[in-house]
Amino acid sequence: MTDVPKASELSEILREMCTQIAEAAPEGWLRATANGFADKQDVGLAGVSYRLAASDEHAVEVDLRRGLRQAYRVSGASEQGLSIELTVDASGRFEAVTGLGVSRLSHPKRGFMYVLKPETLPPNPGDEQEKPVNPTPAGDPEEAVRLLREYLGRRAELLCGMLDDPSGILPAPLPPSRLEEVESRLNVALPADLRALYGVADGDGQVGLFGRMSWWMDTSGVAAVHGGDRHWAPRHWRDRPFAPFRPFVHDADPPGTVRRSVDRRGWIPFVIGTDGNYLAVDMDPASGGRPGQVIRIGSGYYHGPTYVADSVTALLRRYVDALARGDHRIGEDGDLWIDVPEPHKGAGTHLQTLRVTEDDEANLQLARQAPFLRAVELSRCRSADLTALREAPVETLDIDLKTIDLAPLAGHPTLRAVTLTTPHPVDLGTLRTLPRLEGLDLSRASTHGIRAIAELKGLLYLALRYEQWQELWAYTDRMPALAAAFLAGKVPYDKVADWTAQLNVRIVDRRPTAQQIHHGHR
Structure with a gap:
């Protein structure tokens, strides 16, 4: 729980930021909103948007970086990033919603992870297994x-x-x-x-x-x-x-x-x-x-x-x-x-991971005789016929191919996580038919039909590039109830702030707790 002195100090910092917003407001404004993001390395602001009396929107650049740095320091966010949403009324009332959960990740996968629902973790496969016969x-x-x-x-x-x-x-x-x-x-x-x-x-x-x-x-x-x-x-x-x-x-x-x-x-x-x-x-x-x-x-x-x-x-x-x-x-x-031998050395006698690399046409025929196959990794291959995976109990699929056709996997009953890497557009329509799909990484793929993601009701984790997120939001307001999201690439902080704000609006049930909401008058 947030301690009282820190909460009071944070509220005062947010109040000062709201005063800055009001002082920079154009004539006839009614309300202003701003979204910011800060971590131990930098800060970002998506800009301040003012709603005018004539129902017009007017964007103004307001330098809130100092306040964002102070808010991050006072919040105790540590390794987590701090996202801030400010709403300021011309009457003098303001409201600020702060949230933890944005983490900058560096090599080998550069980008930002936003944990939206920390209590919602991927299902544990062990929970689905039966009790012992004996x-x-x-x-x-x-x-x-x-x-x-x-x-x-x-x-x-x-x-x-x-x-x-x-x-x-x-x-x-x-x-x-x-x-x-x-x-x-x-x-x-x-x-x-x-x-x-x-x-x-x-x-x-x-x-x-x-x-x-x-x-x-x-x-x-x-x-x-x-x-x-x-x-x-x-x-x-x-x-x-x-x-x-x-x-x-x-x-x-x-x-x-x-x-x-x-x-x-x-x-x-x-x-x-x-x-x-x-x-x-x-x-x-x-x-x-x-x-x-x-x-x-x-x-x-x-x-x-x-x-x-x-x-x-x-x-x-x-x-x-x-x-x-x-x-x-x-x-x-x-x-x-x-020298005490152990008769069983893990999964050595049963094929559970199939890796194929640097083949012109990836050969997946081994999957037809692999009743315990759980993961398939294809890298630096030109193409692959995924038909052989229809009957295999594959759960994770990591494909790096010149061209990818997902159609043979339609309705696959066990596939849970898919990562695609390809320079040529891949049709995502088949993803709608996967009943267990919970993780999807398209951050290194060229895609079309990205609006299909909106229909993936069980999706918990999604990784995209900034332009892919923008494309998805342009097509639909609907989003899966993600528990965590990933923004791939070296992204400017103003875009990170915009991304976190969009996720909050489109995914998170915005009913902040007493530790997250600050309000008052300037």
Whole structure:
């Protein structure tokens, strides 16, 4: 909530700007409107428009840059830009609406993003998957404890008896009452096998039982990570500025075991790696998974998690078996390296992304035998027949072709995000027939039939060049209820101000909150 001193200071700055507008007004004016934009680099003003008594409109250049800079500084907009709309009556009354949400983005995609509805994010594909067919955990708490003790014993033998007493190398067990408190904080129950392990030791004290550069966290660490910001999971449009619309998430291998999400509240990290990634127990699996299965998540898994084992018990068994086979070595520093194979390495055995580049005619026939194909990328090809994609469950399509014909994709049931790059005009009419289309980037495309965008009712994100936005608005007053918009290119700030003002008028329900509206008399 805006604090009172800042709100008062901002209102005074806006009042001074309105006084400037009134002083520059022509004879017979009734009302004036102005739209401005400011961020940490510059300011822009779309001009001041005066309505005269004869119902004429008269534009006047009024230098409000100083006020815009001051308003931005006082507003606390930080990395976000500040948009301002001023309305001044000849009677002396004024109203100002301020809003945050405009961000300047630079390389590799220069332009401005305007987040219109920050609470409206792209749908999560994992939410659409079915619950597990077998809801019983695969882990066994008694076996898990036995395996842990066997594992520690084998480690002790290999390291010359240094670790012969498990209680000497591991933290003390966690009392059951304390574990219940932790689970209450998590708001998710731990699987029984991991719970039993915490009854032996509260983590590994950074011994690295689950990998030389990884540590089994104590329960305080588990609760802190689980309830923290979970930095690997984008929760805002600006968390992924150069890929703002990414509904595509890989399916794990085996398919259908892990939900197609980047993060879920039912995923509880319990091992942290120095690379910023985690082993987590999955208490919210997909139809082919089991509660308590182990997955890898983190910043290195932005395309989705990987499946590791059906339980912590099974993971421990792999470590014990590896030591029994002799799949290990001891480093000069005394560290134990254990070669623990993971049978599933992500999406390697199932084609989920098809990339074709620098072909005269892009060959898409592989798509006909790819039941898990989710993303197609075509770059620097002359043309492509998209017919082969009709039956594939493709969700994202990124096409860079000399010529593009979208007609074969008419009615495609799963296509969610489309990016087009082409020097020759592409007919957008087919987009009307895509029931799931939620993201569209035409900023590097030549198009005709741009008014078709107005009929894309489910569209959440749209990226266009300034002249494309102008063309769209010239054809229609109707607009999809966008959650975020992108203005591509190196655009003058006066045009940015005009663009934000147009979006507010055409898309946003203009009923500002008490923190956004300022009014009074000059």
